[in-house]
Amino acid sequence: MNIDWFTFTAQIINFVILLALLKRFLYGPLHEVMNKREEKVTSRLEEARQKLAAAEQKRETYEQKLADFEASKVEMMNTARREVEETKKEMLHQAREEIDTIQQNWEAALQSEKKTFIAELHQQTTDNIVELLNRLIQELANSTLEEQAINKFIEKLRTMDKKEEKNAIQSALDYGEGKMMVISSFPLPDDQKKQIRELLHEIFTVDVNCTFTVSSVIGFGIEIRAQGWKMGWNAKVYLEDLKKNIDDLFNSDTKIKHHVAHR
Amino acid sequence: MEFNIDNIIYWQEGIFKINATLLHTWIVILLLVFVSWMITRNLAAGINIRRGQAFMESFVVFVLTQIEEETHEDPNKYLPFIGTLFLFIVLSNVIGVIPAFESPTASLSTATALAACVFVAVPVFGISSQGFSSYFRHYIQPTPLMLPFNIIGELSRTLSLAIRLFGNIMSGSLIVAIVLSLSPLFFPVVMQAFGLLIGVIQAYVFSILALVYIASASRVQQVQETAETSKQESKI
Structure with a gap:
């Protein structure tokens, strides 16, 4: 049970060689790949965080807009209702005025026609009566x-x-x-x-x-x-x-x- | 039966020789490098990765987590050393289960060599992170009288690392060999399975202890620095 010093030395050299080889073939590439992946994940996380922040901001903006819209909706509805009511009144008033005008025109036309007709009738009647009497007198004379x-x-x-x-x-x-x-x-x-x-x-x-x-x-x-x-x-x-x-x-x-x- | 696999010699020329320990170490090294090359040949940085890559990444993440919990430092600095230590010991322990294969870690030379690597790595990492003088200062703390005890402590814990690993693995092989001679059926299989568990546990123990030693070397300096900083702040 003794130490073989040649083996001892050789084993130290072997271990150092193995250390170098594993560093070259195992730890180096793995470390590099893991770092790359970590960087990628970190960048993706950062990207996701930024997107999340942007989305959050957008959400807040839209919520604000929605709130503004909700607030203005009632006012807009009231304004619209008021305008509709006013327009309705105005249109009714106009329609009534138009109807009145048409009625007045119609009545005036009717009266005028009536007058004309009566005047013509009167003229013709009178003329006919006078003519008739005149002829009668002349014929009977x-x-x-x-x-x-x-x-x-x-x-x-x-x-x-x-x-x-x-x-x-x-x-x-x-x-x-x-x-x-x-x-x-x-x-x-x-x-x-x-x-x-x-x-x-x-x-x-x-x-x-x-x-x-x-x-x-x-x-x-x-x-x-x-x-x-x-x-x-x-x-x-x-x-x-x-x-x-x-x-x-x-x-x-x-x-x-x-x-x-x-x- | 030969208990010391260093003595199984396949070729010798002067002091140079190829014994079972070295041969099986090379097999383990080749296997590890080949598997690593196969896995890292087509690595994917995306989400869809292969099983081999997923397994190795899980292993790496596990080791990194362990190192970070222990050292509270950037774990990437310690990963190659601790990871290689664990992978080599695990595979060396487990390969002994295969008939005609021997565990390189069942050799005291191998275990001592690995412990020596840890013994050297502790000051290397300590100096690299804290500087030469500040690292060696803790050997004469709290008083220079403690220097011999500190050195003995360093050596003894290195020795204990080596003996622990060697003893566990060698004893496992030995028990299986003895049981096999007594009861050739069934029971040795259970002991082999038990040996697998022990092999993984010992690899974990060795790596964690190495990590603890390295971390303690760094932490001592950090504690000292913190104390000095607080002293300066109180003066101001």
């Missing part, structure tokens, strides 16, 4: 009626003595050198003409130069004209009175109706 008309005319001439008309015609005759036109709707018999001429001489102091004309323009009747002045009797006067009365009647009737409609 006979010698007796014509004589009556002449008599009426003569009577009117006689009654003119006290009137201002007489003076006016008198001055017109003076101005026109006694020219006077006697217009009748029917031909006057000669004796009548003579009677009228004599009467005119009698009434007016001037020498009257009478001209007898037949014209249906004046309607049924007879009249005298001198320098723009005229006087006589015809049915047209009555017919115009009639027309005036009908007009008055229509107008009063329309006013009442209008008044009732407005009520």
